[in-house]
Amino acid sequence: MALLLRAATWGLSSGRGYCSRGTQGSLREVFVAALRAVVGPPHVSTSIAVREQHGRDESMHRCQPPDVVVWPQNVDQVSRLTALCYSHGVPIIPFGTGTGLEGGVCAVQGGVCMNLTHMDRITALNLEDFSVVVEPGVTRKALNTHLRDSGLWFPVDPGSDASLCGMAATGASGTNAVRYGTMRDNILNLEVVLPSGQLLHTAGPGRHFRPGFWPSLPALYVLGSRKSAAGYNLTGLFVGSEGTLGLITAATLRLHPVPEATVAATCAFPSVQAAVDSTVHILQAAVPVARIEFLDDVMMDACNRHSQLNCVVAPTLFLEFHGSEQALVEQLQRAEEITQHNGGSHFSWAKEAEERSRLWAARHNAWYAALALRPGCKGYSTDVCVPISRLPEILVQTKEDLKASGLTGAIVGHVGDGNFHCILLVDPEDPEELHRVEAFAQQLGRRALALHGTCTGEHGIGLGKRQLLQEEVGAVGVETMRQLKATLDPRGLMNPGKVL
């Protein structure tokens, strides 16, 4: 019966004609009524507008709406909804802030979108242990606002104000990773609802946890130790799994002390090579730089215009240093010496919060600055990452490819990690240009692989990079990933069509 329902309801129709087709519609209505029984009627929507809001992220992947959107209020409901969907063969797509860049929320097979943002509690905070537990509705900025005056903060910063559990699901990183690591390095434990509805704590539930198939208590107190060698690293397996293995319903994050002082600096260079050499030398000198971002000449020009900066239009590094007042003086001095040695000029630093914010706001608004280069166009962001030594080569090649393809693109990157983005401007009404952009992105991905890099440093695979993933990890790698997926999600219903 369940399988029959699946075939009739979800498997054989695209979901586009939801609630409008005779018998199928009735079966769906029964299913939707079951969803409503779990979360309450106000927390289920089948309206076209709501479904379309949930069928796309910030990327250019076309909108593919789910059949229904539900807002569970707690982990118990997530568990029951998941079991319900799974037993009926209905796809499940987790949804946080929708700020992804690889189409991770597109409902390619229709199904139920679980919007987890109503679960927005910070359920445990322990300052002595530098750890906090957040539900999926807690965003990066909301957490740091909550932590204000605590002396601690969560440094992983992908730019957008994403859900922290969503950042865990995509393996996000961003501008602070060179010093504080990525999401992979800053998660101590995850609460995951498995496809069956069962609750998994990847690093253990703690001893007070009340187990059971329908857990009646959320894991309010699960913290976790700073390290563990106990069994397989399940936390690591779910970080970056993009919702394809289970739903992350809470994350225990590692916090860091707020630096006593912060200084930002910018420096212009005669060439890409000089900027990258400076980066390598700064890292080799063990200067504990907190951010080191590269912007190419096109990007700098765009930022000057968009954010009213007055920087030289040249390959540029934006740097940030965290430490004691005394340590910062030394860090700045060393960084300036190194940049000068590499031909850098116009090394200028900003100690006051306001001036510093203006600089970093310009960096964080790089996306909008790039969009302003061709008003009316949409942006497409590539995301390759290579060993740092190969950065100059790939950046020079990329600029040549841009020229040859006739596309407009600006480059910005987390150069301390070897990760950079080319923000391409596309006229959405011009399919030929769209095709050129896609071809460019594929070529860039392959260039990164040829240089022992990866096709994605932080955005994930999603829909668009599945072929590149195969080329990256090879046949054995993909087969191993497929086996893991089939083991944990045997019916293939968790965010289907993504990653693999």
Place this chain on the structure above:
Amino acid sequence: MALLLRAATWGLSSGRGYCSRGTQGSLREVFVAALRAVVGPPHVSTSIAVREQHGRDESMHRCQPPDVVVWPQNVDQVSRLTALCYSHGVPIIPFGTGTGLEGGVCAVQGGVCMNLTHMDRITALNLEDFSVVVEPGVTRKALNTHLRDSGLWFPVDPGSDASLCGMAATGASGTNAVRYGTMRDNILNLEVVLPSGQLLHTAGPGRHFRPGFWPSLPALYVLGSRKSAAGYNLTGLFVGSEGTLGLITAATLRLHPVPEATVAATCAFPSVQAAVDSTVHILQAAVPVARIEFLDDVMMDACNRHSQLNCVVAPTLFLEFHGSEQALVEQLQRAEEITQHNGGSHFSWAKEAEERSRLWAARHNAWYAALALRPGCKGYSTDVCVPISRLPEILVQTKEDLKASGLTGAIVGHVGDGNFHCILLVDPEDPEELHRVEAFAQQLGRRALALHGTCTGEHGIGLGKRQLLQEEVGAVGVETMRQLKATLDPRGLMNPGKVL
């Protein structure tokens, strides 16, 4: 035929009577001849002495020798040996330096021990990318000797001179983890021979890799980027899998710049609480301490005697700071202020390499110092890890348990991570004492779990902590791990009887 051979050769006999029993012996001889054909006769041994050397590590787990020991010379041979064993249903146990502490190399079902130490090349080193590729025969000290004068080093330091691939397999850490992270944080890519003999590169093979079931070229040039969001984190899955999912035949490690200067310091405290409070305050003040080790009064007394130190017999912190000359002055000053504020006394620091080495040699010889407390006894090391805030509580409880149990034990710990070891002295001829030690260790593990900690911070599960693992990760956690094991090792031949 293969299954018949398996039953006759390995499944039905313990392996203890190897090469001595009529038909079974002949079948085994055929199999051993096949192993010899792969690696050459000098690289296979069935001698009792050799097998016994390979049947135990540095723990108290009883020797369980494999049936045969082979020394593959390259990854191609590992692949062929593994496929041979797998097709014949013969267990495979990887062996590095044998310095494990949880019985990970015990051949509980007999089988083939693969001693990987002949594969001892450093196959790639890229200073600009801070990365190196090592084979399993390369130890921590050998790598750092090789890196001397390069300006880089590999900081993960579990004390013993273990194989780096072995450290990857157990998810090792040690004294530097508070600053540089554990093995989990410092591995960019692994080359793994899967049970079938297929070769997997967990973060991708790079583009020049020549694929194929019998790869004829080792992946000499595989480096890898500093971060990736490409698909499931296979690297993380194999780190800490203790040889139960595949054989690690190469690891790409992340290197760090050698600090410009190093200073060590010690400080005595009136109580455990005061020592731990100092640790938390030092971390909260963002003093980038490189090592922060706790030794209890018993341990200090033992170290004074064994290493001719003249320290106060009290709860003590050993600290080490890495940085520029100028930064160190400030770090030391802050640390001293914090320790004084918490009642610490006798803060003394050692800047000269010789004096520093003497201090840290004493710390690293803590194991032997503890053994000297009861000559003739063997040592047993526990390995729990808890959130730092729970450390005083568990340390005080542990000392009370020690007293109540009548056992001799000294405590030493990586207090910045919440990880500590109780080194218990046991008369190996006294089964009742051995039993008390085991009961004590189990109780300590459960205390850690009750405080949201883990039963192993760095030694792994091996043979002795399988029950504690179940309690730690719960039924769903264990079932998930079992599913992963069954997926990657469907015949259950990779280091059987360990972890799960």
